[in-house]
Amino acid sequence: VINSESATAEPVAATPETPEPDSWRIGSLEWLAVVLVLLLLVRNRLAGWLSGPGLQTWTTVFVSVMVQAVPFLVFGVVLSAVIAVFVPRSFWARALPNHPALAVPAAGMAGVILPGCECGSVPIAGSLIRRGVTPAAALAFLLAAPAINPIVLTATVIAFPGQPQMAVARGLASLVVAVAMGWLWLRLGRSEWIRLPRRPELDDGSRARAFWAACRHDVMHAGGFLVLGAAAAATINVAVPESWLQSLAAEPVLSVLALATLAVLLSICSEADAFVAASLSQFSLTSRLVFLVVGPMVDLKLISMQTGVFGRRFAARFAPATFVAAVLAGAGVGTVVW
Amino acid sequence: VNRRAQAIVMVLFGGAILRASLTDVYLRYVKESLRPFLIAAGLLLLAAAAMTLYYELRSGGEDGHGHGHHEPRIGWLLILPALGVLLIAPPALGAYAAGQSGTALAAAQVESEFSPLPPGDPVPLSLMEYATRAVFDQGRTLDGRELRLTGFISPAPDGRPMLTRMTVACCAADGRPIKVGLSGMAVDAPVDTWVHVIGVYSSRVEPDPVNRADVPYLEVTSWQQTTAPRRPYE
Numbered sequence: 001v002i003n004s005e006s007a008t009a010e011p012v013a014a015t016p017e018t019p020e021p022d023s024w025r026i027g028s029l030e031w032l033a034v035v036l037v038l039l040l041l042v043r044n045r046l047a048g049w050l051s052g053p054g055l056q057t058w059t060t061v062f063v064s065v066m067v068q069a070v071p072f073l074v075f076g077v078v079l080s081a082v083i084a085v086f087v088p089r090s091f092w093a094r095a096l097p098n099h100p101a102l103a104v105p106a107a108g109m110a111g112v113i114l115p116g117c118e119c120g121s122v123p124i125a126g127s128l129i130r131r132g133v134t135p136a137a138a139l140a141f142l143l144a145a146p147a148i149n150p151i152v153l154t155a156t157v158i159a160f161p162g163q164p165q166m167a168v169a170r171g172l173a174s175l176v177v178a179v180a181m182g183w184l185w186l187r188l189g190r191s192e193w194i195r196l197p198r199r200p201e202l203d204d205g206s207r208a209r210a211f212w213a214a215c216r217h218d219v220m221h222a223g224g225f226l227v228l229g230a231a232a233a234a235t236i237n238v239a240v241p242e243s244w245l246q247s248l249a250a251e252p253v254l255s256v257l258a259l260a261t262l263a264v265l266l267s268i269c270s271e272a273d274a275f276v277a278a279s280l281s282q283f284s285l286t287s288r289l290v291f292l293v294v295g296p297m298v299d300l301k302l303i304s305m306q307t308g309v310f311g312r313r314f315a316a317r318f319a320p321a322t323f324v325a326a327v328l329a330g331a332g333v334g335t336v337v338w
Numbered sequence: 339v340n341r342r343a344q345a346i347v348m349v350l351f352g353g354a355i356l357r358a359s360l361t362d363v364y365l366r367y368v369k370e371s372l373r374p375f376l377i378a379a380g381l382l383l384l385a386a387a388a389m390t391l392y393y394e395l396r397s398g399g400e401d402g403h404g405h406g407h408h409e410p411r412i413g414w415l416l417i418l419p420a421l422g423v424l425l426i427a428p429p430a431l432g433a434y435a436a437g438q439s440g441t442a443l444a445a446a447q448v449e450s451e452f453s454p455l456p457p458g459d460p461v462p463l464s465l466m467e468y469a470t471r472a473v474f475d476q477g478r479t480l481d482g483r484e485l486r487l488t489g490f491i492s493p494a495p496d497g498r499p500m501l502t503r504m505t506v507a508c509c510a511a512d513g514r515p516i517k518v519g520l521s522g523m524a525v526d527a528p529v530d531t532w533v534h535v536i537g538v539y540s541s542r543v544e545p546d547p548v549n550r551a552d553v554p555y556l557e558v559t560s561w562q563q564t565t566a567p568r569r570p571y572e
Contacts, residue, residue: 028343028414035417043425050426053434060428060435061511064367066419068509070355071375074382155507212389219386220344220413223351227415237511242439243548272508279442279514282549308412 054238062234065301068269069119069226076120077222080127081214084199085207089132100134104182107137108175111144118146118270118296119226122305123218130196135189140182143322146270147174147296156292159274165337166274166289173293173333177325184321195311197221225308229301233267236300240265249282256287260327263295270296286334293330298323344413345390351416352383354423363423365569366430368509430570431513432530433492436502440549442514443469452479460484460536464572465503465516472539472554480539487518487556488567490532491525495547499525501535501556506571516572519544519555527563535561 039046050059096103114121125142129135146152148171156167199217248258259280268276273295277288298319307315358364359376368376422428443466452475455461463485471480489503492515501520504513521540527533535558542555 028340029346032343032346032417039421039425047426050428053432056428057431057435059422059426060366060431063419063422063428064510067355067358067364067367067376067423068372068511070351071372071379074379075375078382159507209393212386212393215382215386216341216344216348216390217410219348219383220416221410224410224412224415227418228412230419233511238438241548246440246549266511268512269508272512275507276512276514279440279549281551308410 058234058238061237062230065230065233065267066227069230069301072120072269073223073226074219077123077215077218079120080123080218081211083124083127083131084214085211087131092128092131092133096133096137100136100186101183103134103137104140104186105179107133108140108144108178108182111141111146111178112148112150114145114149118299118302119222119305121145122302122309123222126196126309129194130199135191135194136182136185139185139318140178143181143297144175144178147171147178147293152270152274152296155271156274159278163285166285166292169289169333169337170274170292173289173326173329174296176333177293177297177322177329180325180329181318181322184325193311193314193317195313196309221308222305225304226301229267229299229304232300232304233265236265236267245280246282249280249284252284252287255283256290256327256331259283259287259291260294260323260330263291264299264323266295267299267301268295284334285338286331289334289337290327290330294323294326297326341390341394345387345394347413347416347420348383348387348390350420350424352380352387354420355383356380358423358427362568363427365571366428366510369506369571370569430566431504431510432490433502435513436492436504436515436517438548439514441469441517441546441551441553442466442505443473443516443551443553454479455483460486462486462488465489465501465518466505466572468556469516469518469554473543473552477539477541477554482538484536484538484559485556486534486536488532488534488564489518490566491527491529492517493529494519499527499529500553501525501533503572504570510571513571517546517553519553520558521555522557523559523561525558525561527561532564532566533561534564 050056097106111121114124121142124145125138128138128141153167153171156170157164160166197217199214245258245262248254259277263273266276273292277291280288280291303315303319306318310318355376358367359373359380364373364376452471455463461483465487468480468485468487471477487501489501491499492502494500494517499520501518502515504510504515506513519542520535520537521542522537525533525535535556537556537558537560540555540557543552544555545551546553
């Protein structure tokens, strides 16, 4: 089999760009076939190996996180392909204020109208930057969209009956973090930290072809990192029993940090995290607010996807900074409200 | 991963999502309301795979661009969830997950006024309904009625079986148990079996060992083993 297919592939900056030798060798298609046949052969034993209750729960949670995220991932990918292929660059120049410092809050507010999970907003933000939107504004959008859209805020109102101030505080603190991170990027951010994959197929050929190429690439790329994040979240979900947390609930500072860390590790989608927060009833409302502010902005699956889409150097700086900003904003707003 | 292999991975992944959402398997993982979106996402994945193969075959695998570069290798990982659904189809959360978290009653929406139960004995009730009425209304609307609850068996800390059901807000990753203790007639079914339990309100309440929230009890008069319901979560 000639390896010509993989030689025509486009580059990804996250992986080293080593040339493939033009030689006869077994390609990925053949490996895939071999793996599938082997798995079909051991299929009946597979269920037996995974029958321990912990492992079984892990598999269930892993598959659920993926199934839950698929619609959001696919629609986010399609929207980002539309932005990359069909929306002209001039549109963004007209739609957003010219001055970057003003474009940041405008992009943050634009997050309100895009209902969706965080998995969809990562490829969309990548597309926006590629189409000439200032990175600060795209990052404000990335943080705001999953945190303050109407679906998430409605879910928060339902999860905290009789406490509508929780949803208000959540929206407010999240918007503050998104805009603050955008402005922080304007002051301190360096464009070389963001390494978007080069995408030659977007600039030539027919638009339909570019559209499907962008869809394929983003599904495989963002989806692969989503699998990593889902596996990590499932591991935490199974390995950390809730009773560990309860001992921290009485300490005001520790409880905030504990729930902030839990939000990062659990990687629950933003439409559901309010229900989880509501059930952590021994924790103070402030620490639960921090849980709701941190979760949609920094979590394992997001860090994994940001590493893939924007590069390692970006994620290593952006995720910790966002975490600190989200904890401070959540704790600050919580202290004022309660 | 070359483009043809990517197309196969997308077919597997999209096919797995479609298969789960066209049968009842998806109900083990997510809410019923997600179904139309799952079907649409599965179809879009299949369309992307078909278009990839179409362009790939039309150009004979040589379009003259980007020679000597990798496609994202990470995309291989997508066959894991695809095979997880197609080959294993793991069961809904059960007693193990229920034992790890505290009862979800703390997050329950409490009505100020509980309406009377519908007529007929025994009345089928969800565990959440029974628990909220028992704990927040001191069982006023439950007194003197014969009640039927359906759930699976999970072990209580004292070793006696507890009736349990998981609630899910979004997907099984946020699943929380609702627990109801069983007193009266002994229910000696193994852990994780589904049972119908018929009984009457009991005023006994014990704290959940995980989050100290209230776990109400039911005085069992009879019980019967059953199969898992179509919707495993409440």
